[in-house]
Amino acid sequence: MEPFEISVSIEGLPEELKVIPVEDPEEEPKYQVYNAGDYLGTVWSECMEKGMCWFSSDELAEDTTLKIGEAIERVNP
Numbered sequence: 001m002e003p004f005e006i007s008v009s010i011e012g013l014p015e016e017l018k019v020i021p022v023e024d025p026e027e028e029p030k031y032q033v034y035n036a037g038d039y040l041g042t043v044w045s046e047c048m049e050k051g052m053c054w055f056s057s058d059e060l061a062e063d064t065t066l067k068i069g070e071a072i073e074r075v076n077p
Helices: 062-075
Strands: 004-010 013-022 030-035 038-048 051-056
Touching: 004 062, 013 062, 030 062, 038 062, 051 062
Parallel strands: none
Antiparallel strands: 004 013, 013 030, 030 038, 038 051
């Protein structure tokens, strides 16, 4: 899958983020996220009882991780 861009509001400001899919056939899809070339973190989704949940092992705020995940879902359903 090719890199793509998403629009997200971070701390009330609109940001255009670059998303690079990380392909590993043995794991769930993960996405590296960059803002103006700066690495923000890696996010991935998991299906839980309450639906799709988004996670990051990096220091992304929970609400930012969720916004990024929802934007990825809109671009890449």
